Amino acid sequence: MRRNRHFYDVAEKYLFLEVQEKKEFFLQKNPDAKLISLCVGDTTEPLAQTIAEAMQESASNMATSSGYCGYGPEVGLLKLRLAIAEKIYNGQFSPDEIFISDGAATDIGRLQTLFGAGSKIAIQDPSYPAYLDTSIITHGKKSVILLPCTPENNFFFDLNRAKKADIIFICSPNNPTDRLYNYKELDLLIQFATEYKKVIICDSAYSFFVQEGLPHSIYDVEGAKNVAIEIGSFSKMAGFTGIRLSWTVVPHALCYPKEKTPINPDWTRLVSTFYNGASCISQHGGLAALSDQGLAEIKKQAAFYLQNAAILKRGCEASFETFGGVNTPYLWIALKGKSSWQAFDELLERCHIVATPGIGFGPSGEGFLRLSGFGARKTMEEAAQRLAQFQFT
Numbered sequence: 001m002r003r004n005r006h007f008y009d010v011a012e013k014y015l016f017l018e019v020q021e022k023k024e025f026f027l028q029k030n031p032d033a034k035l036i037s038l039c040v041g042d043t044t045e046p047l048a049q050t051i052a053e054a055m056q057e058s059a060s061n062m063a064t065s066s067g068y069c070g071y072g073p074e075v076g077l078l079k080l081r082l083a084i085a086e087k088i089y090n091g092q093f094s095p096d097e098i099f100i101s102d103g104a105a106t107d108i109g110r111l112q113t114l115f116g117a118g119s120k121i122a123i124q125d126p127s128y129p130a131y132l133d134t135s136i137i138t139h140g141k142k143s144v145i146l147l148p149c150t151p152e153n154n155f156f157f158d159l160n161r162a163k164k165a166d167i168i169f170i171c172s173p174n175n176p177t178d179r180l181y182n183y184k185e186l187d188l189l190i191q192f193a194t195e196y197k198k199v200i201i202c203d204s205a206y207s208f209f210v211q212e213g214l215p216h217s218i219y220d221v222e223g224a225k226n227v228a229i230e231i232g233s234f235s236k237m238a239g240f241t242g243i244r245l246s247w248t249v250v251p252h253a254l255c256y257p258k259e260k261t262p263i264n265p266d267w268t269r270l271v272s273t274f275y276n277g278a279s280c281i282s283q284h285g286g287l288a289a290l291s292d293q294g295l296a297e298i299k300k301q302a303a304f305y306l307q308n309a310a311i312l313k314r315g316c317e318a319s320f321e322t323f324g325g326v327n328t329p330y331l332w333i334a335l336k337g338k339s340s341w342q343a344f345d346e347l348l349e350r351c352h353i354v355a356t357p358g359i360g361f362g363p364s365g366e367g368f369l370r371l372s373g374f375g376a377r378k379t380m381e382e383a384a385q386r387l388a389q390f391q392f393t
């Protein structure tokens with residue numbers, strides 16, 4: 001057996017591991033430093049009570065003869081698929097267009113196996129590293145077309161660069177830039193995909209943070225069902241990063257542009273082959289999150305993280321050009337000439353704050369840092385104070 005040769009083309013270390021190692025090294029040298037970590041996009045607030053109770057009940061039922069359940073449907077509990085169809089998509093989809101999974105990251109990787117050999121995959125640059133890494137590991141580096149998204153183009157990529165692609169990954173609102181594509185921009189993308197026969201994969205992992213009146217899903221725009229798959233997640237929405245629960249929508253209307261056959265049956269086949277379904281306990285937690293009470297509780301948490309981001313943003317604004325903190329709890333800081341890792345080191349050494357180097361999200365992230373508003377309020381206030389007094393050399 002030989003190594004998959006594409007491993008030679010992916011970054012050796014996953015971005016967050018590298019950050020973690022630097023942080024640990026710094027702490028070994030400075031054990032008394034009061035380090036503030038604004039680097040990882042992980043939820044920190046306790047689970048909503050409604051969700052915890054539903055999972056407790058589900059676990060207790062498993063200890064009874066009548067309530068025990070073994071394997072569930074590979075595509076997820078019908079009740080949960082119905083709830084997602086109704087609460088997230090206002091009844092636009094039937095449950096057999098919604099597939100439950102144990103994480104958006106899992107499905108990003110799995111989706112790659114749908115695309116035939118030689119497929120070209122366009123990816124927003126910067127973006128969540130899994131799109132690039134899974135594309136390279138599965139299809140090789142030549143499959144990738146990067147789409148720079150920078151302040152100069154208002155983080156909306158040049159569509160001409162995507163003309164050679166078969167698949168376009170978008171993330172709206174975007175991690176790390178926070179940029180949300182508005183109705184007009186989504187419409188433009190859908191028209192482009194329709195005209196040039198592309199499939200869009202839209203990652204909406206952060207859409208729960210988006211304010212009312214703005215697009216929460218690519219399917220909020222006419223025509224998307226014919227060209228787009230959407231991935232959603234309970235991770236940031238309801239604090240399920242450790243519990244694991246997500247969904248993917250593959251509409252019946254969506255076809256392979258070349259064969260003109262529907263993608264949905266292949267995805268059903270693929271999921272049933274590679275997977276035996278998400279934990280039924282987490283699915284009951286997901287159902288509770290979508291109840292009226294659950295939604296009210298998780299909305300408060302989302303507002304809390306956005307307030308954290310607003311506090312950080314106020315701290316940053318005097319010294320740095322700052323984007324974001326509005327549609328996601330992430331700030332995207334422009335460094336004006338400094339490299340991402342130089343700025344990372346300087347912030348760590350002089351301010352005792354751990355950020356995420358923008359370069360880790362793609363070449364167009366060079367010269368930026370990402371700061372995360374996931375954390376305790378006191379931590380954010382302290383970080384904001386330190387940032388307000390900080391200047392890069």
Ligand code: PLP
Nearest residue numbers: 103104105128175205233235246
């Ligand atoms: N998509 C984006 C844009 C993310 O930022 C993340 C996690 O940070 C994920 C997907 C992963 O989500 P999940 O926890 O559902 O695997």
